[in-house]
Amino acid sequence: MDKFLTFTIAGLSSAAIYAIAASGLVVTYTTSGIFNFAHGAFGMMAAFTYWQVHVAWGVPTIPAVILVVFVIAPIFGAVIERVIMRGIEGASDVVKIVVTVSLMVALLGIAQVIWPQNVSRPVPPFFEGRFVELFGVRVPWARLMALVIALVVAGGLKLLFTRTRLGIAMRAVVDDRSLLQLNGGRPGRTAMLSWGLGAGLAAISGVLYSTEQTLSAITLTLLVVNTYAVAVVGRLRSLPGAFLGAVILGLAQSYVTGYINPGLTIGPIALGNLAAALPAIMLFIVLLVQPEERLRAHGVERPRNPIRVPSQTVAIVGGVALVVVLAALGSLMSASDLVLVTKGAGIALVTLSLVPLTGYAGQISLAQMTFVGIGAVAMAAWGASGSPLAVVLVVAVCAVVGAVVALPALRLSGIYLALATAAFALFCTAMFFNQQTIIRAGSVQVPPLSFGPLSINTDFRQLVLTAIVFALLGNGLVWLRRSAWGRRLTAMKDSPVACATLGLNLTSTKVGVFALSAAIAGAGGAMSGRTFTADSFSLPASLPVTMLAVVGGIGSIAGAFIGGMLLGAIPIASTIFAANAIGIFRFVSLPVTNVLSFTPGLMGISLGREPDGAAPQIAVGYRAVGDSPPALVVSAAGAVALWVATRVGVITKWSFFAALVVFVVAVVPLLPLILTPRLPEDQAEPPRRVACAIWLALATIAAVLIPWATAITSNGVRVLLVLVLAALSARVAIGVLGVTPEQLRRPLPPSPDLIGVDRPLSRADAIEATHMMGLTEDEFEAEVSRAGADVAAAPVGALR
Amino acid sequence: MSASFPTAAASPVAAAAPALRVRDLSVRFGGHLAVSSVDLDVPAGRISGLIGPNGAGKTTTFNAICGVITPTSGQVELGGDDVSKLSTHQRARRGIGRTFQRLEVFSSLSVRDNVRVGLEIRQSWSRRRAAAPQFLAGGAELSADDEVALIIDRLGLVEVAEVPVGSLPTGQARKVELGRALAARPSVLLLDEPASGLDEQESVEFGALLGTLAASGLAILLVEHDIALVMRVCSELSVLNFGQLIAHGTPEQVQSNAAVLDAYLGGGGNDATAVERAAVDAGVNVSDTSWSGPGAPS
Ligand SMILES: Nc1ncnc2c1ncn2[C@@H]1O[C@H](COP(=O)(O)OP(=O)(O)OP(=O)(O)O)[C@@H](O)[C@H]1O
Numbered sequence A: 001m002d003k004f005l006t007f008t009i010a011g012l013s014s015a016a017i018y019a020i021a022a023s024g025l026v027v028t029y030t031t032s033g034i035f036n037f038a039h040g041a042f043g044m045m046a047a048f049t050y051w052q053v054h055v056a057w058g059v060p061t062i063p064a065v066i067l068v069v070f071v072i073a074p075i076f077g078a079v080i081e082r083v084i085m086r087g088i089e090g091a092s093d094v095v096k097i098v099v100t101v102s103l104m105v106a107l108l109g110i111a112q113v114i115w116p117q118n119v120s121r122p123v124p125p126f127f128e129g130r131f132v133e134l135f136g137v138r139v140p141w142a143r144l145m146a147l148v149i150a151l152v153v154a155g156g157l158k159l160l161f162t163r164t165r166l167g168i169a170m171r172a173v174v175d176d177r178s179l180l181q182l183n184g185g186r187p188g189r190t191a192m193l194s195w196g197l198g199a200g201l202a203a204i205s206g207v208l209y210s211t212e213q214t215l216s217a218i219t220l221t222l223l224v225v226n227t228y229a230v231a232v233v234g235r236l237r238s239l240p241g242a243f244l245g246a247v248i249l250g251l252a253q254s255y256v257t258g259y260i261n262p263g264l265t266i267g268p269i270a271l272g273n274l275a276a277a278l279p280a281i282m283l284f285i286v287l288l289v290q291p292e293e294r295l296r297a298h299g300v301e302r303p304r305n306p307i308r309v310p311s312q313t314v315a316i317v318g319g320v321a322l323v324v325v326l327a328a329l330g331s332l333m334s335a336s337d338l339v340l341v342t343k344g345a346g347i348a349l350v351t352l353s354l355v356p357l358t359g360y361a362g363q364i365s366l367a368q369m370t371f372v373g374i375g376a377v378a379m380a381a382w383g384a385s386g387s388p389l390a391v392v393l394v395v396a397v398c399a400v401v402g403a404v405v406a407l408p409a410l411r412l413s414g415i416y417l418a419l420a421t422a423a424f425a426l427f428c429t430a431m432f433f434n435q436q437t438i439i440r441a442g443s444v445q446v447p448p449l450s451f452g453p454l455s456i457n458t459d460f461r462q463l464v465l466t467a468i469v470f471a472l473l474g475n476g477l478v479w480l481r482r483s484a485w486g487r488r489l490t491a492m493k494d495s496p497v498a499c500a501t502l503g504l505n506l507t508s509t510k511v512g513v514f515a516l517s518a519a520i521a522g523a524g525g526a527m528s529g530r531t532f533t534a535d536s537f538s539l540p541a542s543l544p545v546t547m548l549a550v551v552g553g554i555g556s557i558a559g560a561f562i563g564g565m566l567l568g569a570i571p572i573a574s575t576i577f578a579a580n581a582i583g584i585f586r587f588v589s590l591p592v593t594n595v596l597s598f599t600p601g602l603m604g605i606s607l608g609r610e611p612d613g614a615a616p617q618i619a620v621g622y623r624a625v626g627d628s629p630p631a632l633v634v635s636a637a638g639a640v641a642l643w644v645a646t647r648v649g650v651i652t653k654w655s656f657f658a659a660l661v662v663f664v665v666a667v668v669p670l671l672p673l674i675l676t677p678r679l680p681e682d683q684a685e686p687p688r689r690v691a692c693a694i695w696l697a698l699a700t701i702a703a704v705l706i707p708w709a710t711a712i713t714s715n716g717v718r719v720l721l722v723l724v725l726a727a728l729s730a731r732v733a734i735g736v737l738g739v740t741p742e743q744l745r746r747p748l749p750p751s752p753d754l755i756g757v758d759r760p761l762s763r764a765d766a767i768e769a770t771h772m773m774g775l776t777e778d779e780f781e782a783e784v785s786r787a788g789a790d791v792a793a794a795p796v797g798a799l800r
Numbered sequence B: 001m002s003a004s005f006p007t008a009a010a011s012p013v014a015a016a017a018p019a020l021r022v023r024d025l026s027v028r029f030g031g032h033l034a035v036s037s038v039d040l041d042v043p044a045g046r047i048s049g050l051i052g053p054n055g056a057g058k059t060t061t062f063n064a065i066c067g068v069i070t071p072t073s074g075q076v077e078l079g080g081d082d083v084s085k086l087s088t089h090q091r092a093r094r095g096i097g098r099t100f101q102r103l104e105v106f107s108s109l110s111v112r113d114n115v116r117v118g119l120e121i122r123q124s125w126s127r128r129r130a131a132a133p134q135f136l137a138g139g140a141e142l143s144a145d146d147e148v149a150l151i152i153d154r155l156g157l158v159e160v161a162e163v164p165v166g167s168l169p170t171g172q173a174r175k176v177e178l179g180r181a182l183a184a185r186p187s188v189l190l191l192d193e194p195a196s197g198l199d200e201q202e203s204v205e206f207g208a209l210l211g212t213l214a215a216s217g218l219a220i221l222l223v224e225h226d227i228a229l230v231m232r233v234c235s236e237l238s239v240l241n242f243g244q245l246i247a248h249g250t251p252e253q254v255q256s257n258a259a260v261l262d263a264y265l266g267g268g269g270n271d272a273t274a275v276e277r278a279a280v281d282a283g284v285n286v287s288d289t290s291w292s293g294p295g296a297p298s
């Protein structure tokens, strides 16, 4: 009985922490419509800041808590809302998800830069660990305090949302921003306040958690999965639901820890990690019992940019060229470069798997590496001989698993698929990849394929095989995209509700795409022929894949290939830099490894400024250069200057190459935007243009200053790093500018439905409206003179 | 166009029972009853009108009929079968087609592809080939490409056939929606303000087109603020005000109905401003009490 009570109290106190965290998540989601995947990372940052203030600087507990929870965290949340989130309001689900996931990855990277992992940072418990005796059980004061805080938070939020003007305004923001504005509210300020409040709540939970567990950036950040499993109980919108979910999860985890013997097994699966898998299990159960989401007729927002689909001929030529070029390069490369490129090509298969799912269908998955893992493990188990038949079997299994995982979430809206896949990744890590019986000693060797007498047992053969598979799958996807099914996916992305009213079963269509995507990722694992550590299948490993794929412009096969290669380069680049030269970036005095660890995050965040990915825009920018004489002049002058500097020996050949690539990829396409006197709707205000120009200049200078020739020994690595630098520069520059080259070409027609809301009612609008109502212009004139200009607000009847 | 058109439908039932029958339909948004006990009969081969001031509940009625929202109560019957329990796509497969007041075009696809997707989606679910509609080539079976081309031609969209719909003006985009709906070969067609964005001349042509469609056996329910058009093409009208049916009859009867005149001229419309309509069309719940966020019980 004592044991039961002990675990009940422990469970309730974690429930309190979950509830506080979840209420922060619910508050930001309901008031801004953005689901904050970085919520756990907010809490993590707060916990580390608390450690810094309290332990490292010795500020006493109470002032330290007040500083972190009531000052720093809210300001941080408000700034994030202002700087990042406001830009993605109204963007698609995919963009919203990728931006907050990127924020989470970036914060994780930043935290690891500021507070390196190799130091242990104990946070002293509150009340010096004192406890009281309750029903014969010792209960630490800190746990009781957590419960009290949760109750206070619950009561406080209830009061806020039902009794205060501010709270009611917060609720109104999500209901309708333009309405609130019209009624004199200030949606911008209200949203900042609610993000501040959310961050404050995240901070409370982070600090409480860190006093109970060790301070670990990853653990605290991934706490968000527990949090949203809890919040889903209230459909992410109800606080009482979230509190109920918290109690269920807290108690369940506590009882599992207390009563289930970690040695217990079900088949080959040991239950030692069950507590860690519980949030995922709970999430799936809750999703299953949710009723199907109702559709929404939004009106299609703004004309989307038609993505040009390459013709099949182009795709075939591209595929053949890819294989030939990679084979030729591979045969010339040193052994170490070959390993690098082969791995990169392998990852390109994984980014390719996101092309149909994200690029075509507009859905998102955060578990692609998990499917790679399932493919790899299944292949190791069933295909030891390397038989291609085993690959077929493995791929089929991945497709089925994918369909089963996605089905419950796909009945609901886009955000739930992201939640479910993230939870699935955690579940598989706990219950599958971290099982000794499944992956022994933490790594799995995928058997190399063999086709009869031909065994793919060298890196070169593996590279060629991967290139061939990529080319075939890429061609298959182009064919699909051009087929009726591909058109249907595009249609579904543009307007799900219209598809449904034409008789399309949205759920089964989406499940089909998801299964295809899982199958391609699984194939990537099964055919990799390499050794994976269990870590590489985890959620943190999947996130950069999705982020980079989206950033690269996910609609295109080529974009997927480049994304994969870059991703393959990053970890290896960081080991090379770590070994070689820390001082390269001396002028920013950050270790390069760490810089690289959060670049994908930064790239993803900059997506908030323009959601379609980088690749297509650069192409458009180039076409615009031709029309802009100043841009032409500056481009030519810059190129000549670089060339002259190289000729006279001021800069090395490698620096020249690097600077030229940065110039060509990032600077030239953006010049028209920086230099054009007036932009459509004048979005790029002068300060932005200056900032962008400065950034581009810095990037070019960095490319020149990095001692490419001496710091790096391998040519392949040099080339890849130069490309990474260029892509990053372009990405961030576009983000800073806040306008995309495409907008030069295509002034957006304003939505007719928001006349009078997002812009003043013009005379032309009024006349058009009159026509819609079947009046002539003369009648309109008469009416105007009688009723004043308030025509839009007047009901039709009054005008007749 | 006042008399009934010859019905081309094969089934004799269709002539007797209305193609679409709505009974006691109510939709509540929180404390606000947007549609209240509405009954509608939409016979095949005719154009029925549903009119009313802004915010009367017309779009909401459409949404409930095709399953985009779940009504609080009421039944929707299609060709005599109760479809109230079916999901949106199942109802579409039973023959409900519609257009949207706020455009729901596939903006990144061309006009031709928009129509083609409608046809291809139909082909993906219809095992047996639904008979080709009468208004296209007199009901003769066409190849998919020909059918798409013919629809585009009938709607006068030939010049813009390859243009992405996102860059078309509203009036043409509405026609694209109509063409797309027709490609799915519905038996009942719900049109939500299809003529807004058309000029006088176009609106007359559009009325004629609707007449042809109805003559080929389609049951059409038309929501339209262009009263002239409504009076011209509809054989009967239902009038909604504050969610309630206040009148029903031929255009002439309705025109002289005191309640209708009052609704249109007297009260100055309902509470709907342009903003509110935008909110409503976005599916946003603007009524306070139904809000189920923080503080409200879930
Ligand atoms: N999702 C919703 N949440 C809350 N109220 C809603 C919602 N949708 C519609 N309403 C309300 O229901 C009423 C009917 O709206 P509806 O859009 O059906 O009117 P309508 O007759 O189509 O008007 P219009 O001629 O302006 O298109 C309006 O008062 C509106 O405020």
Ligand SMILES: [Mg+2]
Pocket: B058, B059, B060, B101, B192
């Ligand atoms: Mg309407």
